[in-house]
Amino acid sequence: MKNFSNKYMFLYSAALVAVVAVLLAFVAMSLKERQDKNIRNEKMQSLLKSIDIVVEADGAEAAYMQYFKQELTVKTDGSIVTDYPVEEFAKMPADRAFNVKLRDEQKRGDEGAFPVYVFEKDGQTGYVIPMQGNGLWGAVYANVALQADLNTIIGVTFSHDSETPGLGDKITTPEFQAQFVGKQILDENGQVVSVKVKKNADKGSMHEVDAISGGTMTSNGVDAMLLADLGRYQKFIDSRRSGMQVEEAEVPADLIAQEMTEEEIEKEEGKEANNE
Amino acid sequence: MSSKNSSLITNPFSKNNPITVQILGICSALAVTAQLKPAVVMAISVTVVVALANLIISLMRNTIPPRIRIIVQLVVVSALVVLVNQVLMAFVYDVSKQLSVYVGLIITNCIVMGRLEAFAMTNKPWDSLLDGIGNGLGYAIILVILGFVRELFGSGSIWGYPICEKLGLYNIGYENNGLVILAPMALILVGIIIWIQRSSDKTLQEK
Numbered sequence: 001m002k003n004f005s006n007k008y009m010f011l012y013s014a015a016l017v018a019v020v021a022v023l024l025a026f027v028a029m030s031l032k033e034r035q036d037k038n039i040r041n042e043k044m045q046s047l048l049k050s051i052d053i054v055v056e057a058d059g060a061e062a063a064y065m066q067y068f069k070q071e072l073t074v075k076t077d078g079s080i081v082t083d084y085p086v087e088e089f090a091k092m093p094a095d096r097a098f099n100v101k102l103r104d105e106q107k108r109g110d111e112g113a114f115p116v117y118v119f120e121k122d123g124q125t126g127y128v129i130p131m132q133g134n135g136l137w138g139a140v141y142a143n144v145a146l147q148a149d150l151n152t153i154i155g156v157t158f159s160h161d162s163e164t165p166g167l168g169d170k171i172t173t174p175e176f177q178a179q180f181v182g183k184q185i186l187d188e189n190g191q192v193v194s195v196k197v198k199k200n201a202d203k204g205s206m207h208e209v210d211a212i213s214g215g216t217m218t219s220n221g222v223d224a225m226l227l228a229d230l231g232r233y234q235k236f237i238d239s240r241r242s243g244m245q246v247e248e249a250e251v252p253a254d255l256i257a258q259e260m261t262e263e264e265i266e267k268e269e270g271k272e273a274n275n276e
Numbered sequence: 277m278s279s280k281n282s283s284l285i286t287n288p289f290s291k292n293n294p295i296t297v298q299i300l301g302i303c304s305a306l307a308v309t310a311q312l313k314p315a316v317v318m319a320i321s322v323t324v325v326v327a328l329a330n331l332i333i334s335l336m337r338n339t340i341p342p343r344i345r346i347i348v349q350l351v352v353v354s355a356l357v358v359l360v361n362q363v364l365m366a367f368v369y370d371v372s373k374q375l376s377v378y379v380g381l382i383i384t385n386c387i388v389m390g391r392l393e394a395f396a397m398t399n400k401p402w403d404s405l406l407d408g409i410g411n412g413l414g415y416a417i418i419l420v421i422l423g424f425v426r427e428l429f430g431s432g433s434i435w436g437y438p439i440c441e442k443l444g445l446y447n448i449g450y451e452n453n454g455l456v457i458l459a460p461m462a463l464i465l466v467g468i469i470i471w472i473q474r475s476s477d478k479t480l481q482e483k
Contacts, residue, residue, distance in 0.1 A: 004341035004342075004343070008341065009341045009343065009344055012339070012340075012341060012344075012348075013344060013347065013348070016348060016351055017351065020351055020352075020354075020355040023355065023359075024355060024358055024359070027359055027362055028362055031362050031363070031365070031366040034366040034367070035362075035365045035366050035369075038365065038366070038369035039369075041369075042369065057369070057370075
């Protein structure tokens with residue numbers, strides 16, 4: 001075995017590290033564009049899935065431009081910070097809702113600009129609100145699609161970084177997500193009450209869905225995320241809803257009737273009769 | 277190709293298989309084989325890394341000071357793994373998300389370091405490359421077997437194609453076995469493969 005001097009060892013390792021650093025930096029730079037595109041496509045696919053449009057990654061951009069008409073960012077006081085119509089998406093303004101880093105905005109609290117996506121599908125306008133919270137092991141994410149009344153949920157998608165396989169990661173299953181369809185996020189006074197994720201949820205309730213057995217911590221995280229992130233849009237929801245009282249009266253009434261069992265309709269009718 | 281060289285490729289398939297005989301790289305073999313596709317991508321990634329790492333270390337072997345050889349090996353392996361990860365993220369994004377941390381953990385995969393220490397440090401580049409490819413493929417074959425069995429019985433599909441549904445098995449009361457998807461079943465399957473291999477190959481049996 002040859003004898004190497006200390007000087008040689010230092011120089012050798014320094015040179016090796018320098019070569020590797022240059023190589024990796026070069027590769028990372030040249031592949032960055034493709035990687036960013038993959039991440040953008042995935043985000044678009046997830047937003048589209050919340051309004052029940054399933055597309056391949058290649059078609060994500062075109063489908064996104066087709067269904068999403070407007071991107072807003074709003075503050076918790078309801079004021080609108082940015083507002084881009086679909087025609088401007090291609091210019092990729094840096095402060096568009098799509099580029100918002102939710103975690104950063106959440107840290108800014110009331111100063112944060114929170115994204116809202118406006119979509120149009122089958123002639124119906126609606127809103128998608130993206131969210132980020134904490135599961136058991138890492139971040140959990142959601143896109144909640146709401147009808148024009150900003151109350152009734154038409155679809156949700158959940159994703160996560162590292163929840164337990166087979167337990168917490170069941171939040172991504174169609175079965176769990178389907179529970180949310182038709183639920184409402186506002187109480188009768190228009191206050192955000194969110195949809196609770198709890199054990200033995202009351203099937204008839206508009207504000208409860210079943211938690212995942214074995215995934216309690218993840219379910220709690222999703223529950224907390226929904227409440228906290230929807231709460232930020234309270235003022236925005238108020239201002240939108242006050243502008244469309246007429247439409248609003250019609251749309252949810254139909255939906256409630258569809259979702260309720262006969263028994264509940266009777267109960268509801270009884271309540272109305274009492275009021276009168 | 278001489279018989280010595282071809283045995284470098286074929287040995288890891290049988291009496292020197294990295295998983296079933298050397299019992300190396302078990303962790304990733306359990307983690308990524310719930311479905312066939314990630315198992316195959318992982319197998320290719322490891323094969324590429326172990327082959328190139330063997331080649332590069334073998335080329336450098338006479339210049340590497342013995343006292344810092346492990347560090348040098350680690351730097352080379354890490355660089356290759358980061359490269360592989362970047363390429364996966366750019367070209368097969370969905371698979372790279374499924375593999376998540378396990379690509380990064382190729383760095384600590386015992387097969388890679390094991391081959392560098394045991395072979396590449398003392399052998400010529402061409403032999404080392406063959407040895408790397410052989411061991412990578414030996415690892416790959418076990419991953420593919422595990423991925424195939426686990427996806428078929430656990431999810432009822434092959435390479436994402438829902439074969440059990442197409443055959444109408446669910447209609448006659450067949451159900452997927454949830455246990456097969458979990459890691460313990462992968463360990464049991466590895467055990468079964470080892471059992472079969474040892475009972476057929478007398479040289480592997482302890483006296």
